[in-house]
Amino acid sequence: MGYVAPSTGRVIRAVLFDTFGSVVDWRSGVAREVSVFAARHHVELDEWAFADAWRSRYQPSMEPVRSGAREFVPLDVLHRENLLVTLTEFGLDPTGIHDAEIDALNTAWERLDPWPDSVEGLRVLGEQVIVGPLSNANLALLLHMAQRARLPWTVIVGSDATRAYKPDPRAYRNVAEMLRLEPGEVMLAAAHNGDLRAAGTAGLATAFFARPTEHGPAQTTDLRAEGTWDVVCDDIVDLARRIAEPGAARG
Amino acid sequence: MGYVAPSTGRVIRAVLFDTFGSVVDWRSGVAREVSVFAARHHVELDEWAFADAWRSRYQPSMEPVRSGAREFVPLDVLHRENLLVTLTEFGLDPTGIHDAEIDALNTAWERLDPWPDSVEGLRVLGEQVIVGPLSNANLALLLHMAQRARLPWTVIVGSDATRAYKPDPRAYRNVAEMLRLEPGEVMLAAAHNGDLRAAGTAGLATAFFARPTEHGPAQTTDLRAEGTWDVVCDDIVDLARRIAEPGAARG
Numbered sequence: 472m473g474y475v476a477p478s479t480g481r482v483i484r485a486v487l488f489d490t491f492g493s494v495v496d497w498r499s500g501v502a503r504e505v506s507v508f509a510a511r512h513h514v515e516l517d518e519w520a521f522a523d524a525w526r527s528r529y530q531p532s533m534e535p536v537r538s539g540a541r542e543f544v545p546l547d548v549l550h551r552e553n554l555l556v557t558l559t560e561f562g563l564d565p566t567g568i569h570d571a572e573i574d575a576l577n578t579a580w581e582r583l584d585p586w587p588d589s590v591e592g593l594r595v596l597g598e599q600v601i602v603g604p605l606s607n608a609n610l611a612l613l614l615h616m617a618q619r620a621r622l623p624w625t626v627i628v629g630s631d632a633t634r635a636y637k638p639d640p641r642a643y644r645n646v647a648e649m650l651r652l653e654p655g656e657v658m659l660a661a662a663h664n665g666d667l668r669a670a671g672t673a674g675l676a677t678a679f680f681a682r683p684t685e686h687g688p689a690q691t692t693d694l695r696a697e698g699t700w701d702v703v704c705d706d707i708v709d710l711a712r713r714i715a716e717p718g719a720a721r722g
Numbered sequence: 723m724g725y726v727a728p729s730t731g732r733v734i735r736a737v738l739f740d741t742f743g744s745v746v747d748w749r750s751g752v753a754r755e756v757s758v759f760a761a762r763h764h765v766e767l768d769e770w771a772f773a774d775a776w777r778s779r780y781q782p783s784m785e786p787v788r789s790g791a792r793e794f795v796p797l798d799v800l801h802r803e804n805l806l807v808t809l810t811e812f813g814l815d816p817t818g819i820h821d822a823e824i825d826a827l828n829t830a831w832e833r834l835d836p837w838p839d840s841v842e843g844l845r846v847l848g849e850q851v852i853v854g855p856l857s858n859a860n861l862a863l864l865l866h867m868a869q870r871a872r873l874p875w876t877v878i879v880g881s882d883a884t885r886a887y888k889p890d891p892r893a894y895r896n897v898a899e900m901l902r903l904e905p906g907e908v909m910l911a912a913a914h915n916g917d918l919r920a921a922g923t924a925g926l927a928t929a930f931f932a933r934p935t936e937h938g939p940a941q942t943t944d945l946r947a948e949g950t951w952d953v954v955c956d957d958i959v960d961l962a963r964r965i966a967e968p969g970a971a972r973g
Contacts, residue, residue, distance in 0.1 A: 547902070601865075611902035614852075614877050626865050631900055632883035649882055651798070651862035 473599070474714045476676030476701045479655030483676055486596055486714065487605035487646065489637075489661035490613065491580070492685040494593075494604070494707070495620060498522050500583035508576050512568070516561050519687065524560060528553035533607060533636040543634045545609035551577045580608070581615040585622060586682065592707025594623045596714060601625045605646055605659055605670075607636050626650070638669030647675070660710055664697040671698070678702035678710055724850070725965045727927030727952045730906030734927055737847055737965065738856035738897065740888075740912035741864065742831070743936040745844075745855070745958070746871060749773050751834035759827050763819070767812050770938065775811060779804035784858060784887040794885045796860035802828045831859070832866040836873060837933065843958025845874045847965060852876045856897055856910055856921075858887050877901070889920030898926070911961055915948040922949070929953035929961055 473482040491497045501522040509516050532549040535541035554577055555565045565573060596602050603626045604613050610629030617624055630636055633645035647657045654674030661667055662682040671677050677700040683690055696703040704710045724733040742748045752773040760767050783800040786792035805828055806816045816824060847853050854877045855864050861880030868875055881887055884896035898908045905925030912918050913933040922928050928951040934941055947954040955961045 610877070610879065610883075610900045614901070618876075625869075626861070626878060628861065628883075629900070632861075632879075649861045649880070650865070 476655065476658060478671065478699075478701050479674070479676050481653060481655040481676075483600060483658045483714065484652050484656045485601035485603065485647075485650055486658045486660055486678070486710070487603050488593075488707075489659065489663055489666050490604045490606035490608060490616070491583070492682055493660070493662040493680075494589045494622065495583035495585050495616065496682075496685070497526065497580065497583050498685065498687060501525065501579045504576060504579035504582060508572075512563075512572075514563060516563075521557065521561055523686075525550075525553055525557045528556060529607075537636050537639050543631075545611075545629075545631045546607055547577065547609055547612060550580060578612075578615070581612050582619055583616060585620045586706070588706040588708040590621055590623065592709075592711050595708065595711035597623055597625055599711075599714060601650065603627055603646075604629075605637070605643065606630065607642075637666060640669065640673040643670050643673035643675050658701065658714075660702075660707070663693055667700055668698055671700075676701045678704060678713075680704050680706050680710060727906065727909060729922065729950075729952050730925070730927050732904060732906040732927070734851060734909045734965065735903050735907045736852035736854065736898075736901055737909045737911055737929070737961070738854050739844075739958075740910065740914060740917050741855045741857035741859060741867070742834070743933055744911070744913040744931075745840045745873065746834035746836050746867065747933075747936070748777065748831065748834050749936065749938060752776065752830045755827060755830035755833060759823075763814075763823075765814060767814075772808065772812055774937075776801075776804055776808045779807060788887050788890050794882075796862075796880075796882045797858055798828065798860055798863060801831060829863075829866070832863050833870060834867060836871045837957070839957040839959040841872055841874065843960075843962050846959065846962035848874055848876055850962075850965060852901065854878055854897075855880075856888070856894065857881065858893075888917060891920065891924040894921050894924035894926050909952065909965075911953075911958070914944055918951055919949060922951075927952045929955065929964075931955050931957050931961060 476483050488494050502518040505521045506518040532553050536543055558565045593602050603624050607630050609631040610627060613627050613629050628646045628649055633642055635641035635645055644654055647654045658676035658678055659670035660678040662680055667677040667679055679696045679700045681694055683694055702713050704713055727734050739745050753769040756772045757769040783804050787794055809816045844853050854875050858881050860882040864878050864880050879897045879900055884893055886892035886896055895905055898905045909927035909929055910921035911929040913931055918928040918930055930947045930951045932945055934945055953964050955964055
């Protein structure tokens with residue numbers, strides 16, 4: 472039968488994950504790539520502050536697309552625009568840097584390490600349900616990330632396929648439709664209460680686990696569940712255990 | 723370095739496959755499903771003729787979408803419309819059949835067996851390049867097909883992501899763009915000369931292998947290569963051998 476989500480009353484067929492922060496550690500990965508870039512260009516900068524500054528432009532840059540003021544462009548494009556501004560903010564003139572070097576740094580978002588439980592949790596969960604990302608990232612980024620980090624996704628639907636950015640309800644509903652599932656048969660799993668709130672409003676089931684160091688040691692947000700999510704668990708391995716069919720053999 | 727396609731002069735990063743007929747045997751699979759359906763409904767019909775009739779409506783049904791006369795709809799929708807007409811043609815009144823029964827028969831296109839070389843060929847090829855379908859089918863259909871037939875795709879981009887039906891050049895170019903590859907870094911592998919002609923015109927590299935019984939024992943079309951394709955080979959295992967980096971260890 473499978474796991475029935477209390478909020479939707481449906482058997483869950485797919486568990487889809489927020490990716491940056493929930494499955495992979497973007498801050499450490501981006502800081503590492505920035506540090507390599509800085510060393511090669513013989514500049515001194517705080518790579519952690521750079522990672523935070525680059526990331527801080529992430530949500531605002533999607534806003535014009537969400538509102539319809541700007542036509543959909545893949546996240547790669549927004550990341551690159553945000554990178555140019557961030558470089559300038561840190562005193563580097565991007566016009567003095569080769570395009571290929573900018574492009575290479577822009578792919579830092581593909582070279583992020585999974586949290587310790589991610590690969591094993593996804594593997595076990597994937598024996599029972601479809602597992603995939605439900606991220607604002609585009610397919611190429613998610614594919615390269617999965618190949619490097621060995622994330623065992625069943626399927627990857629990028630935001631360039633749904634052409635919508637979370638928390639736009641279409642981002643959640645379009646992926647369910649492409650999987651030929653009802654929204655209530657899909658669960659969003661994330662370390663972000665705001666993402667889960669939007670997913671729940673769009674009709675999806677929800678699972679929360681905290682990533683208390685996503686934003687560094689002094690993190691103050693998303694340390695605990697702030698809603699009545701279907702599952703509140705420790706991490707992805709724990710989630711796989713909770714979703715396991717009662718009585719079914721466990722991997 | 724990898725395999726350089728003569729026609730594009732580029733190293734091939736992804737080999738994408740036509741699916742119905744090239745990777746899986748649609749005629750036998752659909753005939754089997756139709757036969758089960760006919761038995762359950764206590765009707766006599768020629769399941770092979772039914773499969774051929776249903777398939778004959780496939781290309782014409784995409785034409786209004788290709789021309790822009792009809793907004794894009796997923797292949798599932800076209801398959802179902804074509805099924806209703808085919809049922810009527812075979813003397814069955816679809817209004818007398820439960821919607822759920824029609825829907826179930828419509829998923830026959832997901833329960834198709836791979837040709838004997840397909841799974842092994844894709845597995846070996848997948849060790850060297852990205853392998854995926856480049857089909858007019860939508861994601862859900864391709865995902866269910868892959869799960870049942872154990873097709874080891876690296877990635878699945880359905881026509882509902884590219885929103886274009888082959889041989890529209892956008893069908894080929896959009897998938898390359900989503901993979902962040904130049905068209906010339908992508909190879910279409912197919913048992914259909916017409917598909918390869920369109921892919922070549924769109925800038926892709928091309929590989930041909932024949933499936934001489936796709937249309938049954940009396941097949942007269944696509945028995946041999948009719949163009950100067952980059953690779954002309956026996957089957958997918960042979961293709962994997964040809965694409966293998968010269969001197970590289972072979973699986």
